[in-house]
Amino acid sequence: MPVQRNLKIFNKIKPKLEFGITIATFYVTIKPLWQRIFIKACVVSTTLCLISSVLHIVDTFEGQFTGNLAMSLMFCISSMQILSKTVLMRYHRNNVLELMDKVQSLHNDFEDEEFNFIAERNLTKFSNIWTTCFKLTKTILYITVFSFSITNVIKGKSGVIVQLPLIPTDFPCYTQIMLFMQFLFSTLAMVSVFYIDMCIAFFGFEIMAASDILYDYISANKDRIQKDNDFLEIITIRFCEIVYNIKYFNKIIFISSLVQFVTSTFLNLAVFFFIRLYPKDLVGYILALTVLFQLLIPCVFGEYIKIKMERLSSNLYLTNWHDLSLKDQKSFLIVLRMTQKEYGIRAAEMYDINIYTFIKIVKMAVSWCTLIYTRDYH
DSSP: OOHHHHHHHHHHHHHHHHHHHHHHOOOTTTTTTTHHHHHHHHEEEOOOOOOHHHHHHHHOHHHOOOOOHHHHHHHHHHHHHHHHHHHHHHHHHHHHHHHHHHHHTTTTSSSHHHHHHHHHHHHHHHHHHHHHHHHHHHHHHHHHHHHHHHHHHHHHGGGGGOOOOOOOOSTTHHHHHHHHHHHHHHHHHHHHHHHHHHHHHHHHHHHHHHHHHHHHHHHTTTHHHOOHHHHHHHHHHHHHHHHHHHHHHHHHHHTTTHHHHHHHHHHHHHHHHHHHHEEEEEEEEHHHHHHHHHHHHHHHHHHHHHHHHHHHHHHHSSSGGSSSSSHHHHHHHHHHHHHHHHHHHHTTEEEOOOOOHHHHHHHHHHHHHHHHHHHOOO
């Protein structure tokens, strides 16, 4: 019965996750017709958005970085980020599905009732956090898209930041057509970004849940290591599973996270520049919040996963392993040495993904923004 409760937690969010993985990996062969059309529309729309924003930038750039150009650049960079991450997620689709199977096993594979109780508590907590983030992120993106679109409609012609191929600027209702297409582009791009990031977030939360489960289990059984020879084996197996999942998670996102960091730098540059030009425009601040929030998500996961793994290592060291036999102490020290390695997520296996990385990217974008603004407007 307890295992069924844990599976119920997973099954509650599984449909959202499966749909998100389908969008993120652009895999449409086994889905209903409306989903196949919708998923293809997201990719086609994002591709067309990239082409249209590039055409607009080429046609309107006159040697000076303007607010309109900043918004068009934001569209262009966002499209590049989405398409790149979709291609990479598609390439790693089998790895994503395997990691999902590993995560599901966390909900139904337990050694004893105590472990099950601890697992249920932590899995419920992190599932609720993910559900809250799901709703919060969706709300932020909806507000961003609609406020951005409404502001562009109010601006009229100056709010046009894309140029569709083969449609001349003197075409009847050209401005209205472009504004509608911008709304369509941004809405479908929002869906892609949302599901790609929330899928990645889910796996990050599950890794943190697994770490907390093992931490709480060790904390509740510090004296058991002397009495139960199986206890050390349970800890070792569970810890190796966590490390394996972290490495698999890294394998999936190690290039896409680098793509996100590079593109987020330019997105922040464009948005900060727009705010610098129009400090009273509320849309600029909403866009900044969205861009920063998207960048913050992987950095927070990287920071927390590293902290939780370090905490797990410290907690294991505080068990009563000193009273073990010499043979068992040697076995324990091998496990302890494994836990004391630094485990975290890295972009391109070179750059740590943590809060410090987030701060560096934002500082870099602000510096570039100041430099360009000073050059063009002073």
